[in-house]
Amino acid sequence: MTPTQIAALIAAGAFVLLVVLLAIPLVKLGRTLDEATNAIRKAHENSDPLFTGANTTLTHVNTQLERVDGITANAKSVSGNVSALSSLFTATLGGPLVKAAAFSYGVTKALRARRTRREEPAGRHSRRGKRGRK
Template identity: 35%
Template structure:
């Protein structure tokens, strides 16, 4: 055996030892990838029901919001109707009441003036 053959044999043994040391981390890396794949699969199995539950919750919230929108629209319509009725009663009853109050005030003023004038005439006749 020559020096070249011994050097080749040492290089082959060193490569085999290096390959042996590299196998262990590669095996661990393979196990880690298997574990990651299993975790992703389990997460997917648990995530789908959670997503379905989230979709159901969103649908229920949307339905509740539709109900709230209907209620607020009805309340708005009621408020508008009450406002219109208030305006109607104000115009229907307000003007006649003002006219009656004016007529009563005029009648009162006329009666007071007439009474005061008659009282003044009787004082002048008595002199």
């Protein structure tokens, strides 16, 4: 064997050793990719019930929101009716009620003034004059 053939055999052996050394990480990488594929598949299978449950929950939430919208609309209607009723009450009874209260206050004040005039002694009344009265 010539030295060129021996060098070629050494180079071929080194190349085989390099291929073997690179094959080990490639095989491990293939196993890792297989495990990742299995994990993704399992996650996909387990996500279907999760999404189904989420859809059911959202359906119930939407139903409850529709009910709340109805309740809000009814409350708005009731508050409008109460506002109209209070306006009607104020317009119908407010004026006469204020007049009756003013009349009652005036009568009460007049009666008190009359009582105090009766109870005052005669001498005190003459000293007071018109300016002292309020």
